[in-house]
Amino acid sequence: MAAxxxxxxxxxxxxxxxxxxxxKIGPGVAGGNNRQTLTDADGEGRALFQRWCEExxxxxxxxxxxxxxxxxxxxxxxxxxxxxxxxxxxxxTGGKYDGVLGVLGGLELIRTLNxxxxxxxxxxxxxxxxxxxxxxxxxxxxxxxxxxxxxxxxWAYAREDAEGKSFGDELVRIGWKGDEEVGARKMHAxxxxxxxxxxxxxxxxxxxxxxxxxxxxxWTQVTVTGKDAHTGSTPMPMRKNAGLAMxxxxxxxxxxxxxxxxxxxxxxxxxxxxPNSRNVIPGKAVFTVDFxxxxxxxxxxMEARLKAAAEEICTHMGLEVDFEKVGxxxxxxxxxxxxxxIRNAAERLGYSHRNIISGxxxxxxxxxxxxxxxxxxxxxxxxxxxxxxEEISKDWAKAGADVLFHAVVETAEIVE
Ligand SMILES: [Zn+2]
Numbered sequence: 355m356a357a358x359x360x361x362x363x364x365x366x367x368x369x370x371x372x373x374x375x376x377x378k379i380g381p382g383v384a385g386g387n388n389r390q391t392l393t394d395a396d397g398e399g400r401a402l403f404q405r406w407c408e409e410x411x412x413x414x415x416x417x418x419x420x421x422x423x424x425x426x427x428x429x430x431x432x433x434x435x436x437x438x439x440x441x442x443x444x445x446x447t448g449g450k451y452d453g454v455l456g457v458l459g460g461l462e463l464i465r466t467l468n469x470x471x472x473x474x475x476x477x478x479x480x481x482x483x484x485x486x487x488x489x490x491x492x493x494x495x496x497x498x499x500x501x502x503x504x505x506x507x508x509w510a511y512a513r514e515d516a517e518g519k520s521f522g523d524e525l526v527r528i529g530w531k532g533d534e535e536v537g538a539r540k541m542h543a544x545x546x547x548x549x550x551x552x553x554x555x556x557x558x559x560x561x562x563x564x565x566x567x568x569x570x571x572x573w574t575q576v577t578v579t580g581k582d583a584h585t586g587s588t589p590m591p592m593r594k595n596a597g598l599a600m601x602x603x604x605x606x607x608x609x610x611x612x613x614x615x616x617x618x619x620x621x622x623x624x625x626x627x628x629p630n631s632r633n634v635i636p637g638k639a640v641f642t643v644d645f646x647x648x649x650x651x652x653x654x655x656m657e658a659r660l661k662a663a664a665e666e667i668c669t670h671m672g673l674e675v676d677f678e679k680v681g682x683x684x685x686x687x688x689x690x691x692x693x694x695x696i697r698n699a700a701e702r703l704g705y706s707h708r709n710i711i712s713g714x715x716x717x718x719x720x721x722x723x724x725x726x727x728x729x730x731x732x733x734x735x736x737x738x739x740x741x742x743x744e745e746i747s748k749d750w751a752k753a754g755a756d757v758l759f760h761a762v763v764e765t766a767e768i769v770e
Pocket of ligand 1: 441452
C-alpha cells in the first residue's frame with residue numbers, strides 16, 4: 355500500500371492550535387497579523403516553526419536565501435524528497451492563514467505520520483519560503499524565485515524596503531541566512547496547500563479546490579507626465595492634467611480585462627498623483643496596472659492594448675507617457691500526476707472538490723519550473739485575504755490538510 359488508508363486523517367485541533375499559536379507572533383491591529391518578511395517577528399515565527407519541527411524529529415536545513423527545510427527521513431537513501439510548504443511571512447495587514455496554513459499543514463502531516471508510526475520511502479521536507487508576500491521587498495515569491503533560477507541571488511539581496519534597508523542585510527540581521535546553496539536541492543515533487551483567496555469554493559460549498567493552473571501576471575508601471583498648475587487660475591483648455599489622463603487609462607484597463615472575461619482580470623491597485631495637493635492640478639501620475647490570465651497570449655494582448663490606449667489618450671491631451679514592466683510571471687500548468695494525486699486524495703477521503711485556477715501568485719508557481727508541482731486550496735470566508743479579517747473554519751483547514759497529507763504521503767510512498 356503506497357497511499358494512506360481512507361480513515362487516516364490529520365489532527366485538526368492540533369493544526370488549529372498551532373495556527374493560533376503562530377498568529378500570536380507579529381499580531382496585527384485588527385485580529386490578523388503583521389509578520390512581514392525579515393522583521394524581528396518573522397525571526398520569532400521562524401524560531402517557533404524550527405522548534406516544532408525539531409520536536410517532531412525533523413532536521414532543519416537553511417539556505418542562503420533564508421528558505422527553511424525541515425526533513426523527515428525516508429527509508430530509501432537514494433530517493434529524492436517530497437517537498438511540501440508555503441510561507442510564514444504576512445502582509446502588513448495580513449491574515450492568520452495565508453501561507454501559514456500551507457507550512458503548518460505540512461508540519462501537521464509530519465506529526466500525523468509520527469502518531470501513526472508510518473514510514474515513507476521518500477523523505478518528506480516541509481518548507482518555509484522567504485518573502486512570498488513581496489510587500490516589504492518587491493517582488494513577491496522572491497526566494498522561491500531564486501531557488502527556481504528565475505532571479506539572481508545578488509539581485510534579490512539588493513532589493514530595498516521603503517526605508518532603504520536591503521534584503522541581504524536584513525536577512526543577516528535577523529540571523530536566518532544559511533550556508534546551503536540556494537536551489538541545489540532536487541525534488542521528487544512539491545505540494546502547496548493554500549487558502550483560495552477568492553470566493554468560489556465557499557459560494558459553491560465545495561470542500562477543496564484542485565488547482566490545475568496558475569494565472570499569469572503582468573505589472574506595468576505607467577508614468578504620465580503633464581504640468582503642475584493652479585486649480586483655480588489655469589483655464590481648462592491650457593491644463594495638462596496627468597490625473598485625468600490616468601482616470602481615462604484606467605477606464606480602458608477595465609474594458610480590456612472585461613473583453614477577455616471570465617478568466618482575465620485587470621486593475622490598478624497602486625496609484626500616486628503628484629504633488630497630491632488639493633489646489634494643484636496633478637503634473638504627474640504613477641500607477642501600476644495589474645493584468646492576470648491563465649493564458650499567455652491574453653496577457654500579451656492586454657499589455658499591448660494598454661500601451662496603445664494610453665499613448666492615444668496622452669498624445670491627444672498633450673501629455674507624455676512611459677511604461678516600465680515591474681513584475682510578472684507566465685501562466686502555470688501544474689503537473690498532471692501531482693494534480694491527480696490531489697484529486698485522488700479528495701476522492702478517497704470523501705471530500706467534495708472542483709478544479710480551480712489560482713488567481714494569485716504562489717511559491718508553487720515558481721517551484722513548478724524545477725519539480726513536478728501541484729496545489730490544493732481550501733475556502734476562505736467571503737474570499738477575503740490580504741486583510742486582517744481573513745477567516746477560515748477548522749473544518750475547511752482539516753479538509754485541505756487531509757488532502758495534502760494523502761497526496762504527499764502517497765507520493766512519498768508508504769513502506770509496510
Ligand atoms: Zn500566500
